[in-house]
Amino acid sequence: MTAPILFFDSGVGGLSVLAPVAAALPTAPLVYVADNAGFPYGTKTEAEINARVPALLGRLVERYKPQLVVIACNTASTIALATVRAALDLPVVGTVPAIKPAAEASVTRTIGVLGTQATVRQPYVDRLSAEFAADCRVLRHGSAALVQLAEAKLRGEAPDRAAFAAELAGLLDQPGGDAVDTVVLACTHFPLVADELAAAAPRPLTFVDGGAGIARRVVTLLKAAEWPATRSPGVAVFTRDAPEVAALAPALARYGLERTEIL
CATH class of the missing domain: 3.40.50.1860 (Rossmann fold)
Structure with a gap:
């Protein structure tokens, strides 16, 4: 076998x-x-x-x-x-967070990292940003709610669009967030709700993950x-x-x- x-x-x-x-x-x-x-x-x-x-x-x-x-x-x-x-x-x-491809894709040179609270505070993310996105502004937001929303979606529960918009706002409403054009989905749960995130976004964003x-x-x-x-x-x-x-x-x-x- x-x-x-x-x-x-x-x-x-x-x-x-x-x-x-x-x-x-x-x-x-x-x-x-x-x-x-x-x-x-x-x-x-x-x-x-x-x-x-x-x-x-x-x-x-x-x-x-x-x-x-x-x-x-x-x-x-x-x-x-x-x-x-x-x-x-x-x-x-x-x-690990797909910061390298996000930096390669960003036109505005401002990228967002959307992950769990534990991930976004890691020195590992600092090192990836320094190595692959040194010429970019890198904003981070830790979300526990998106993990739960992804789990709920796979259980067949209806998505709450307002909840997705609120989590994106935690990233995009930071100083400089209006320039973000590319978002790293730095939690493997988040690509499962990429469509919901895109629908809730206030403007077109490119979402990148490491799959x-x-x-x-x-x-x-x-x-x-x-x-x-x-x-x-x-x-x-x-x-x-x-x-x-x-x-x-x-x-x-x-x-x-x-x-x-x-x-």
Whole structure:
């Protein structure tokens, strides 16, 4: 049996990373893990993330024996990626804010970074901005509400346009925000509601995320892998049983995750 690719996030946001990888490797076996017992990560401290994520991924790797792990979460990646890589004896691909492509795309040289509170305050974001967007003004806004809105959308709940407009205002109403033309979706939940964000925006904005780049990296790392002729049903794993697990089943099935397990 071919070893799977394991995707890890606090919730369903990592589906925005799974989708381009699945498109690039259409028969690769997939395991998707939502740490709903620890959800949300974006309001946790660095110490909490560093204590939880490496230990949990160690258990998951032992159980599912993947050939590669994708940490499909900006918060976990910007805080714990180095620790996870040191702990696991297999390739680990992280998800970091797509500041480089945003800087390349910006005409006004003013970009926004929309992520969780934990992500936008990380020194990692400072380093990416200095390296790839030194000639840009980089504004940041941390949003816990957008994470919840994305989760609600995948459970089939109707979106609240005013809520999306309020979160964008937190970024665009800052000094200099009127010049923002490109927004980095620096939480994997946010591409799942990119259409809602675009509809609520006061003017046309370009939204950028790292999904395509992660898919290219995974393909490169697994170029020697032999894949089955057809894809087996993917597995969605949750770290606790809860009502949202059943509510998410239709959305998970659309991403090829037809089986559900509780860790």
